Amino acid sequence: MTNQPDNTAALSRRGALLAMAGGLATLAGCGGGGAAGAVTSVISGLSSGGTGSFTTGTIAGLGSIIVNSTRYDDASAQVSRSDDGVVGSLRPGMVVYVQASPITASTGGDALPTATANRIAYASEWVGPVGAVDTVARTLTVLGQTVDVPATAVFEDVAGLSAVRPGQFVEVHGYLNLANGHLLATRVEVSNTAPGAFRISGQVSGLNTTTRTFSLGTALIGYDTTTALPSGWANGLLVRVSVAPTQVGGLWRATRIRDRESQLADLQVEDRAESELKGTVTSLDGTNLFKVNGITVDSSTAQVSGTVALGVAVEVHGAVRNGVIVATRVEVENDEGLQVQEFDFFGTVSNLNVVTQTFTVRGVNFTYNANTRNEVPNWTTGATPSVRVRASLIAGQWVASRIRLQS
CATH class of the missing domain: 2.40.50.320 (Copper binding periplasmic protein CusF)
Known part of the structure; x- marks a missing residue:
């Protein structure tokens, strides 16, 4: 984003969708049926008559919150965390999931589209001690896992990556890249005080239900018979795990395991809600089916730009159908597409x-x-x-x- 024109592309895309929705409504009203009716069924969640909206992305501003170039009034929203943390203020760089009213189009110029948020969920991904910092490669390690830290990442309490020291503790918000096991940071909160629990997220692998162990990336985690397991507990499930801050026998001991694939249900997102997702592909589930940030997307009728692959950054537009985002458009981006410049x-x-x-x-x-x-x-x-x-x-x-x- 650069000065006045910086939102033009995003606004024109959303404006085009809103205009298309209005045009199709008019066509249907004139007996236009057929293809217009089919398309209207997909995008009926737009502000021309849908039941609401859903988005996930990075907070790119405050007053109330700005996500994916839309300004959401959060004054009456129910705000929750899905990572066992204490609910606090929404801050720049956090990745959020927003269930809201239908979106009202921009009034012109670089004014932002608006909506009223009903429910907002957020979570950090990794919490733990810093093992190493590489200011040249712009990485740090947490619990043995690599965090990629672009220059656009928002830091709390320190000036930036160069001010972070091994032995300090960080809470990192961002996007998982399951192709290389890294986390792309959008916000890093730094502290000299150890948290009560560490946290790591990722895709379950190496699950052994006899020894009750599994891996997230390179971290080996154990759980016991009293640990509540999410539905569908198996290799490949995307989870967020809180662990005790001290390893036992080379294992991190899980204190809680949470499913990261239930955001639509948790936020009570209704069918036909206009949806916009920004994130990384976290699973490839079959022909034209994949997950973004754990949310299932059906791209069988979508216009797809680029090649969808595990770990790539994407922007998805569509509407909710039975707990799935039925996409009208999918754009594959590089990691810069997930980074907020201004x-x-x-x-x-x-x-x-x-x-x-x-x-x-x-x-x-x-x-x-x-x-x-x-x-x-x-x-x-x-x-x-x-x-x-x-x-x-x-x-x-x-x-x-x-x-x-x-x-």
Whole structure:
């Protein structure tokens, strides 16, 4: 995203879908039936008359939250965690699952489409001690697993990857790449205090129900007879596992094992809900069937751009049918498609200091400079207007590229 045009592509795609939905509705009303009726059945979750919407992706802004170029009002949303953690504030870089009202199209310009979130779920993927940091390859290891850390990853409490030290503890949000066993980080929270439990997610392999052991990547995990197992417990299941922080006999001992493939049911996403998914392919389940972030996608009637393969990044548009996303369009991307380059924040300015060129919006501290496009009148008077801030995280600081009054 770059200044004003940065949302144009995303907005035009969504606008095209909304316009198509309206056009097909008109055609059906004129007796157009046939193909129009078939297509309408697939995309009827759009704001032209569907029951709601569902999306999963990275939080790309606050006020309320911005996900996949749509602004979701989360004021009345039920927020939950699916990783045993304590529910806290939604922050930039977190990967979320949102069940919401139908999406209202943009009002023009670079205004964002909007919807009202009803339920939001989020979770981090890996929690544990840092084993090694490689600032050249931009990786770190957690519980022996590799985390790929792009320059766009949001860091909490440290300036960036170069400030992370072995022995510290991290909580990493992001996307699993099951082709190489890595985690692509979108947000990294760093602490010097050990958490009460570590956590790892991945695909079950090497399951031995006699010894009650299995592997996630290179981590060998044991469980006992009192451990509740998810439905369909078998090799290949995508799970998130909390483990005791001390290994016993070379094993991490599971304290809880959770299914990572039940998001639609957990959020009570209804049939016909317009859906947009951004994530990685976590399973190939047959001809035209695959999973994205654990959610099943049927691409048999979709326009597919690129080759769908395990671990690749994809963007999927479609609608929910019986717990499956029936895709109308699938776009294969590189990992940059999952990375947020610039973020948007909506809110009231506080702590403005025109000398140090700093201010705060939504609890986030920003700096600005001569290159910032500041369109707020009377900025230097210390007023506290309601603004929209576009910013990037550079060397641990949020640097505003554009500031304007909130429309």
